[in-house]
Amino acid sequence: MILSLAAVVVTAVWFSERPGSVLIEWEGWLIQLSVGRFVLTAAVLLIASVFLLGLMGAVGKAPKKLREWRQSSRRERGYKALTNGMVAVAAGDPEEANRQARRANILLKEPPLTMLLSAQAAQLNGDEEAAARYFEEMLGRPETAFLGVRGLLIKAQKENNRQAALLYAERAYELQPKTAWVLNTMFDLQIAEGRWRAALATLDEADKRGAVGAASAQKRRAVVLLGCSEEADTAGDLSNALKFARRANTLAPDFLPAVLRIIDIMIRMGKARPASRFIQNAWARTPHPALASSYGEIGDGGNDALRRVKRLEKLLSFNPDHPESHIALAKAALQAKLWGEARKHLESAAGEDPSARVCRMMAELEERSGGNSENVRSWLIRASDAPPDAAWxxxxxxxxxxxxxxxxxxxDAFGSLAWEPPAHARALSLQVPDKEPSSLLLDDEISKGYESEIVDADVAENSKA
Ligand SMILES: [Zn+2]
Known part of the structure; x- marks a missing residue:
């Protein structure tokens, strides 16, 4: 500024020191100016025209600038509405979520961004149908398909529609095969639907991808293999049913349900000898009443009560001190009406604090052998107060x-049941569920009753995917 001012001053002085005049003749006009004035006028005209041109340029660009400014401000407000909407969803404020969703929709005009918010706002308002429509729409766009399928899957689970949930889980798996929750959800649903072979494949995949811990996968696999055995059994394929059960047994030798299932299938296939050997081995490790029951039935034992007693005497020799051996023999003796034998073994099994089952068998013995009714009553009363028996x-x-x-x-825990001895069951302060107990705990029929687990998911995180 100072430099240009100095330049002007120097120029003015230079011209004033060198006087002269400029003559302009134009259209009948004659203008005579001193050199100094001429230079000054020319400079003023030049500056004025530069300023004017600049002004005209700025005015010409103004509409574009204005448009850009309005667009960016609109987008900014749209994002703000989107953020506020997400916050409202997290805070559980349906009205605000809805308001912000509509606002974001109008301002942004980018459906992939706003559809999730709209769906969540609809869900908060309890309008599941509207939410489903948004999720379906998201399903049609590659960038939001996964979020859409996730929303529909969670909705199906909430409605206890397992078949639909499984279809959506499979679709989610196609889209994102590496996602842990997809694999785990699909596994749970396949189990609940009794689709064991599919569940086995999913478990292998989850194991491979680290979606489930190695120890947990191992434990689950034995249970799933048992399910596969049941599946083959239902289809009438006993040979494959046995193969699956054996695989479960190899994987987890102490997994008693697999042992029981192998024996059951072997007996049905007429493999009496290997079944007997299998039971003898198992009895030495875990004497479960169902093993004794099966052992007694093999051969003619099913029809001949005395022969059954003989067989169970042999079984006792594989674990002679265990109360369960004596209980098994007492039961066979009761059926064969060998009252003395039954009493002897019940007393051996009873010890100082007989379990509820032993007390009930004592009552049965007193009643059937013609003992007095007072004894029967006293054993039944004792049974109601006695320590519980082994249970799953x-x-x-x-x-x-x-x-x-x-x-x-x-x-609903998966694979969590284990055969526990009475003391352990007591320590867990046994809570017996509301159902009729089978009096002698000899029923090894396997019942099913699965329920899906509702996966509560947080979808907000992936909104910009
Ligand atoms: Zn449980």
């Missing part, structure tokens, strides 16, 4: 069951 106890919730199932009927 859920490691997760402690519920005890007469029969093994793959899923706990109380807490």
């Amino acid at each position: 106890v859920c490691a997760d919730c402690g519920a005890a069951w007469d029969e093994w199932t793959a899923t706990c009927g109380s807490c």
Whole structure:
């Protein structure tokens, strides 16, 4: 500024020191100016025209600039509405979520961004149908397909529509095969639907991708293989049913349900000898009443009560001190009406604190052998107060069951039931579920009752995917 001012001053001085005049003749006009004035006028005209041109340019560009400014401000407000809407969803404010969703929709005109918010706002308002429409729409766009299928899957689970949920889970798996929750959800649904072979494939995949811990996968696999055995059994394929059960047994030798299933299938296939050997081995490790029941039935034991007693005497020799051996023999003796034999073994099984089952068998013995009714009554009263017997106890919730199932009927935990001895069951302060107990705990029929687990998902995180 100072430099240009100095230049002007120097120029003015230079011209004033060198006087002269400029003559302009134009259209009959004659203008005579001193050199100094001429230079000044020319400079003023030049500056004025530069300023004017600049002004005209700026005015010409103004509409475009204005448009750009309005667009960016609109987008900014749209994003703000989107953010506020997400916050409202998280805070559970349906009206605000709805308002912001509509606002974002109008301002942004980018459906992939706003559809999720609209769907969530509709869900908060309890309008599941509208939410489903948004999710379906999202399903049609590659960038939002996964979010759409996830929304529909969660909705199907909430409605307890397992078949639909499984279809959506399979679709989600096609889209994102590496996602842990997809694999785990699909696995749970396949189990609930009794699709064991599919569940086995999913488990292998989940194991490979690290979606489930190695130890947990191993434990689950044995239970799933048992399910596959059941599936083959239902289809009348006993040979494959046995193969699957054997695989489960190889994987987890102490998994008693697999042992029981192998024996059951072997007997049905007429493989009496290997079945007997299998039971003898199992009896030495875990004497379960169902093993004794099967052992007694093999050969003519099913029809001949005395022969059954003989067979169970042999079984006792594989675990002679275990109360369960004596209970098994007492039961056979009761059926054969060998009252003295039955009493002897019941007393051996009873010890100092007989379990409820032993007390009930004592009552039965007194009644059938013609003992006095006072004795019968006293044993029954004692049974109601006696320590509980061994049972299938859920490691997760402690519920005890007469029969093994793959899923706990109380807490839905998968593969959580284990055969627990009485003391352990007592320590867990046994809570016996509301159902009629089978009096002698000899029923090894496997019942099913699976329920899906609702996966509560947080979808907001992937909104910009
Ligand atoms: Zn449970």
